[in-house]
Amino acid sequence: KYKMILDLDTGIDDALAIAYALATPESELIGIVSSYGNVLVERAAQNSLNLLELLGHKEVPVFTGLSHSSTTSHFEVMPISAQIHGVNGVGEVALKKASRPVEKMNGVDFLIESAHTYKKDLIIVPTGPLTNLAAAINKDPSIVDLIGNVTLMGGALTVPGNVTPVTEANINQDPIAANQVFRSNLNLTMVGLDVTTRTLLTTNETSTWRALATTAGEKYADIVDYYIEAYKVTSPHLGGCALHDPLAVAVAVEPSLVSTLDLNMKVDTKAPFAGRTIGDETRINLPATHTKVAVNVNTQKFLAEFMQSLTQLFSK
Ligand code: BDR
Numbered sequence: 001k002y003k004m005i006l007d008l009d010t011g012i013d014d015a016l017a018i019a020y021a022l023a024t025p026e027s028e029l030i031g032i033v034s035s036y037g038n039v040l041v042e043r044a045a046q047n048s049l050n051l052l053e054l055l056g057h058k059e060v061p062v063f064t065g066l067s068h069s070s071t072t073s074h075f076e077v078m079p080i081s082a083q084i085h086g087v088n089g090v091g092e093v094a095l096k097k098a099s100r101p102v103e104k105m106n107g108v109d110f111l112i113e114s115a116h117t118y119k120k121d122l123i124i125v126p127t128g129p130l131t132n133l134a135a136a137i138n139k140d141p142s143i144v145d146l147i148g149n150v151t152l153m154g155g156a157l158t159v160p161g162n163v164t165p166v167t168e169a170n171i172n173q174d175p176i177a178a179n180q181v182f183r184s185n186l187n188l189t190m191v192g193l194d195v196t197t198r199t200l201l202t203t204n205e206t207s208t209w210r211a212l213a214t215t216a217g218e219k220y221a222d223i224v225d226y227y228i229e230a231y232k233v234t235s236p237h238l239g240g241c242a243l244h245d246p247l248a249v250a251v252a253v254e255p256s257l258v259s260t261l262d263l264n265m266k267v268d269t270k271a272p273f274a275g276r277t278i279g280d281e282t283r284i285n286l287p288a289t290h291t292k293v294a295v296n297v298n299t300q301k302f303l304a305e306f307m308q309s310l311t312q313l314f315s316k
């Protein structure tokens with residue numbers, strides 16, 4: 001059984017990623033590292049703790065990661081993030097405060113320690129900026145060859161970005177960290193907007209959860225309905241809200257859900273395209289490629305599995 005670590009800026013689709021990671025039998029969620037992005041890092045950690053408790057999983061430890069990129073002195077939440085996820089990150093829904101605190105160990109050290117403990121059995125799923133993972137690699141470069149796989153939600157190759165015409169939000173928060181991750185020898189899968197904007201949820205699904213009449217079902221329905229409403233304003237062409245982060249979790253344990261291109265990728269770190277994910281021209285002729293870029297997805301299969309797993313989890 002794989003050991004999974006989520007690195008999240010919890011956030012509504014991050015909240016769905018937590019639920020999916022708990023529900024999937026193929027892997028064990030051994031910890032959550034928090035990141036900044038949709039909310040500040042402390043808020044992300046608190047949201048993760050609250051959600052784990054709501055879902056009856058107090059055993060999963062939560063670690064605080066870095067609060068901003070290495071090139072900035074602090075981080076401020078973008079107005080668009082607050083619009084999509086709510087100021088509290090969970091659609092302004094009030095969640096019961098968790099009964100336990102975050103772990104004392106730093107999230108970066110937890111990533112390093114887990115790489116040494118679990119080696120190829122370890123899957124890391126970052127669904128926020130790549131600041132923590134890049135910092136872990138900087139501190140202990142040996143982990144790159146130890147970790148089984150990193151399946152990240154971020155970037156866009158065949159479609160436009162969602163922050164600028166060429167940049168996706170997670171990569172945009174810290175292009176330098178992302179470039180470091182993409183240019184490392186990590187076994188990497190990129191689950192970007194190319195596929196995540198093809199897996200959508202509507203109020204049809206959230207009504208199923210609400211009808212369960214459990215606290216988890218009702219809270220998750222309220223949280224996701226906020227996200228669905230926000231998508232009606234920001235991305236009306238989609239007809240639903242994008243399941244960005246849970247799709248990355250699903251692909252991590254079931255890679256056949258997507259078809260991929262084998263590439264060596266880079267992230268532009270300078271204007272005019274800072275934050276763009278694109279093929280690395282300096283490594284284009286290397287025989288070995290390091291990134292699998294998801295370009296197509298079996299939407300029906302994913303949605304069926306997603307709904308089945310979450311409905312079952314929320315029924316408890
Ligand atoms: C990504 O950005 C965040 O707002 C979401 O949680 C997701 O991880 C989508 O671009």
Ligand code: CA
Nearest residue numbers: 011014127128
């Ligand atoms: Ca996220």
